[in-house]
Amino acid sequence: MMADLTIAVSEAVFAKTLEVVVANFAFNVSGKADYGAFNVAYDGRLFLKGGSLDLRDDGTIRLHELDARWDKLDFSLGVKLPKLSFGGGVVEVPLWSILLPGAGLFSGSPTVTFTVHLAALVKHELSLIGSPLIQHFEPGVTPIGKHCQDLHTALKIDDTKPQWRVFCDPQTIDFDLFDFADTAGDLFEQAFTVALDATLPHGLLHDLILAGIGSVADLLRTLLDIPDDVSEWLSDLFNVSLGVFNLILQFVADFFGKCLSFYQLDDPFPMFPKTKEETVELPAVTIPIQNLTATVNDVELVVTADIGGVS
Amino acid sequence: MAFTDHSDLFAAVHENGINKTIGQLMLQRPSLFNYATLLFTQALSTQFCQPIAPPPGGGPLFTVESPLPVLGAPKPVGLDWCLQLSNVSIDLYPGHTLTLPPELDPIGFQQFALHLRACFGLACPSDLVVENLAAEMEAAVAESVLRAAEPPAPPPPTTSPPVSGGGVQPALAARAVGGTNAPTVPSVNVLCSCLDVFGVGHFERGTVAGVRGQFLKTRLDDLEVVDLVTDPPSNLESMLECYLKVVLRLGVLPRLIVPMQSLVLNITQMLQANSTSIGQHVTVVPATDVPNNPDVEDDQIKVFFNLKVQ
Amino acid sequence: MSELRHDVVINRALLVNAALDSAAITVRGTVFHVFTESGDHDVTVLRDGRTVARLTVTVQAEGAPPQVNLDLAGLEVDADRSAQCTCQYAVREGGVMGFTVGQGIGRFAVVIDHTAGGGSRTVLDSRGQLPAGDLFAVTLITPGTYRAANLASQARLRITVAMPSRDEPYNPARPTLVRAGDHGFDPAEAHILAGQSIVLLAEAPARFLVELVEPAPAPHEA
Numbered sequence: 001m002m003a004d005l006t007i008a009v010s011e012a013v014f015a016k017t018l019e020v021v022v023a024n025f026a027f028n029v030s031g032k033a034d035y036g037a038f039n040v041a042y043d044g045r046l047f048l049k050g051g052s053l054d055l056r057d058d059g060t061i062r063l064h065e066l067d068a069r070w071d072k073l074d075f076s077l078g079v080k081l082p083k084l085s086f087g088g089g090v091v092e093v094p095l096w097s098i099l100l101p102g103a104g105l106f107s108g109s110p111t112v113t114f115t116v117h118l119a120a121l122v123k124h125e126l127s128l129i130g131s132p133l134i135q136h137f138e139p140g141v142t143p144i145g146k147h148c149q150d151l152h153t154a155l156k157i158d159d160t161k162p163q164w165r166v167f168c169d170p171q172t173i174d175f176d177l178f179d180f181a182d183t184a185g186d187l188f189e190q191a192f193t194v195a196l197d198a199t200l201p202h203g204l205l206h207d208l209i210l211a212g213i214g215s216v217a218d219l220l221r222t223l224l225d226i227p228d229d230v231s232e233w234l235s236d237l238f239n240v241s242l243g244v245f246n247l248i249l250q251f252v253a254d255f256f257g258k259c260l261s262f263y264q265l266d267d268p269f270p271m272f273p274k275t276k277e278e279t280v281e282l283p284a285v286t287i288p289i290q291n292l293t294a295t296v297n298d299v300e301l302v303v304t305a306d307i308g309g310v311s
Numbered sequence: 312m313a314f315t316d317h318s319d320l321f322a323a324v325h326e327n328g329i330n331k332t333i334g335q336l337m338l339q340r341p342s343l344f345n346y347a348t349l350l351f352t353q354a355l356s357t358q359f360c361q362p363i364a365p366p367p368g369g370g371p372l373f374t375v376e377s378p379l380p381v382l383g384a385p386k387p388v389g390l391d392w393c394l395q396l397s398n399v400s401i402d403l404y405p406g407h408t409l410t411l412p413p414e415l416d417p418i419g420f421q422q423f424a425l426h427l428r429a430c431f432g433l434a435c436p437s438d439l440v441v442e443n444l445a446a447e448m449e450a451a452v453a454e455s456v457l458r459a460a461e462p463p464a465p466p467p468p469t470t471s472p473p474v475s476g477g478g479v480q481p482a483l484a485a486r487a488v489g490g491t492n493a494p495t496v497p498s499v500n501v502l503c504s505c506l507d508v509f510g511v512g513h514f515e516r517g518t519v520a521g522v523r524g525q526f527l528k529t530r531l532d533d534l535e536v537v538d539l540v541t542d543p544p545s546n547l548e549s550m551l552e553c554y555l556k557v558v559l560r561l562g563v564l565p566r567l568i569v570p571m572q573s574l575v576l577n578i579t580q581m582l583q584a585n586s587t588s589i590g591q592h593v594t595v596v597p598a599t600d601v602p603n604n605p606d607v608e609d610d611q612i613k614v615f616f617n618l619k620v621q
Numbered sequence: 622m623s624e625l626r627h628d629v630v631i632n633r634a635l636l637v638n639a640a641l642d643s644a645a646i647t648v649r650g651t652v653f654h655v656f657t658e659s660g661d662h663d664v665t666v667l668r669d670g671r672t673v674a675r676l677t678v679t680v681q682a683e684g685a686p687p688q689v690n691l692d693l694a695g696l697e698v699d700a701d702r703s704a705q706c707t708c709q710y711a712v713r714e715g716g717v718m719g720f721t722v723g724q725g726i727g728r729f730a731v732v733i734d735h736t737a738g739g740g741s742r743t744v745l746d747s748r749g750q751l752p753a754g755d756l757f758a759v760t761l762i763t764p765g766t767y768r769a770a771n772l773a774s775q776a777r778l779r780i781t782v783a784m785p786s787r788d789e790p791y792n793p794a795r796p797t798l799v800r801a802g803d804h805g806f807d808p809a810e811a812h813i814l815a816g817q818s819i820v821l822l823a824e825a826p827a828r829f830l831v832e833l834v835e836p837a838p839a840p841h842e843a
């Protein structure tokens with residue numbers, strides 16, 4: 001039997017909508033961490049480019065090769081210089097040993113912080129396959145996880161009234177990890193080494209310091225505990241230690257999962273609002289919505305629903 | 312064949328959905344379908360032609376109207392009455408949901424049929440009450456006649472315009488003024504009569520003289536009041552149908568015209584109202600390359616829209 | 622493209638080549654006093670002739686560390702207006718206290734009085750001579766030829782300071798001990814790398830002065 005309400009959205013609308021979303025989307029992310037000998041901070045802004053959206057005969061929607069790029073990705077690395085000193089050591093005198101105090105090169109425990117702009121050096125690609133998922137939300141009954149609840153509060157989503165909610169339920173999410181090219185690692189290391197070197201006094205002391213520590217690059221690697229590949233270290237930092245990758249992936253999962261719906265319909269649907277005519281107050285007229293379904297074929301997304309009759 | 316073969320967006324509502332919506336409207340806003348005088352809240356509250364269920368969300372049962380004036384009464388007086396519309400339903404092309412009177416059957420391509428049952432109740436006073444009131448009316452007339460027969464009073468020193476009329480019924484001027492709040496003749500019996508009314512109409516797009524742009528109009532093609540039979544046969548049914556058609560065509564339907572530009576949904580503006588700005592101008596506009604928009608067929612009203620991104 | 626921020630403050634005193642005098646302790650110089658007698662000792666710290674701190678050192682037979690190093694420049698901060706520092710130290714009998722200057726251009730001296738049995742006896746006045754057993758350590762940074770003199774015995778020591786070469790491993794914390802007796806220094810010459818220390822042990826009362834005689838030519842002049 002034919003549904004009371006039918007709404008169909010063509011694949012072209014999805015494509016145009018994707019274009020609008022891509023053109024207007026930005027995701028800001030920032031954070032910091034202290035690892036003792038060094039601390040890091042990042043501040044970035046992600047935007048989207050390209051991508052295509054297809055509706056498929058198997059009832060799924062495919063988002064294909066959506067590029068996520070960084071408009072800004074500032075990475076700050078602060079290293080605490082070790083106590084470099086001259087002199088010191090132990091001297092053996094008759095009957096005992098004496099420890100000589102060293103003459104410190106720096107006052108206090110200085111930190112050198114260097115910020116590089118990594119935006120041009122990394123990009124990600126997102127592909128996703130999902131299908132529409134319908135949920136009838138009942139306040140107080142339908143469970144919402146804590147993270148989702150925080151998101152709803154931040155986005156001012158009203159969870160106090162019953163609604164039909166349509167989500168895109170992702171079956172696969174393919175999002176590239178941070179992968180800094182080798183050039184990124186080289187550039188970063190060189191730039192930071194030069195910067196760190198610039199903080200050391202020039203002339204005789206500089207030469208002596210280098211004689212003691214080997215090279216600034218060596219010092220840096222020792223302080224940061226970097227293996228051979230700086231690019232790999234940067235990637236690990238962003239993907240694992242700092243969890244930036246997870247932040248983005250979580251956002252994608254929230255957006256496409258059962259947390260943020262892309263369409264919602266109040267149930268009962270308010271047809272006419274409450275009105276006041278002279279001294280008479282007329283209550284709102286609401287229409288119960290039932291059996292909301294959504295199906296996808298390779299041409300369109302079709303949503304159907306029935307209107308509840310008078311019982 | 313896909314729904315969106317000729318447009319980006321498609322929406323359709325089945326006549327069953329419209330009828331269920333009308334049912335919900337009748338249940339939740341009975342005052343839109345029931346009209347009566349004030350006495351129906353009190354002495355006549357059990358005398359409706361059809362009982363009215365209280366709406367679940369509260370609110371009035373009917374809309375209060377003025378009494379039916381007793382024409383010619385020397386003192387303003389009216390009769391209580393009620394009008395109730397029920398069984399409101401719609402049947403979209405190709406029809407077959409409503410059993411139409413032969414004058415209207417079958418409905419044509421792109422047409423819709425509407426049915427409602429109108430019950431009119433008149434609170435008819437008893438002869439005794441009318442006689443008592445008649446005595447009051449006679450007293451009022453006698454007083455004015457005797458006052459008219461007396462010689463006129465001398466004019467005052469300053470000039471003033473003469474009292475108009477001075478004719479047979481000087482109380483006529485006051486009657487017209489006091490008509491809306493006229494007391495009613497008390498009665499305890501309501502006589503009810505119900506009629507089934509069918510109408511057939513269609514939607515069309517057109518212009519309005521002197522105004523730019525296109526408008527969506529609802530047109531009444533025909534109207535039939537069923538079985539208003541008299542003996543001997545007379546033009547009563549036709550007169551009533553004529554009156555209703557004129558009221559609908561001149562009084563009701565012109566108020567329902569919708570300018571096409573108001574059907575344009577400005578997505579950009581809606582997003583801005585929700586504190587989300589986008590750089591494009593996105594609108595949903597009615598599609599123009601479909602033969603009928605809205606399209607009435609397959610027992611549905613279908614509308615077609617396109618998404619414009621600039 | 623990038624930004625750099627730092628709070629690095631170089632200890633500029635390291636580059637100043639003033640003479641290192643055991644009677645006026647500055648950055649790169651340290652006087653070590655050996656406490657041979659147990660009991661309380663009053664220590665007066667002077668900077669450029671003015672008393673800037675007073676403290677107490679208790680020398681114990683047991684239960685105290687064998688060495689305590691004091692930064693005289695840091696001590697000045699801890700003292701109140703009357704130059705009385707609330708710090709108290711304990712050193713093992715036979716142990717050593719090192720008086721060093723971490724930063725700044727101040728010239729310091731130390732006077733230690735042994736207060737026992739109600740009296741007071743000066744055991745060290747670094748403005749004069751260091752008693753036998755005490756030591757004076759100097760850290761030499763600028764490459765070149767230095768002369769260390771014992772003003773008490775007029776003995777001289779030639780010290781050669783060289784830049785570490787790229788081939789050899791370099792560690793600044795490798796001091797060289799030189800004994801200063803009545804008859805001169807032993808060894809008679811010392812060779813160290815820039816940034817390392819010479820430790821002069823006074824086998825007899827001594828006052829030490831170490832000066833740069835001839836700096837080594839800069840690398841491009843070599």
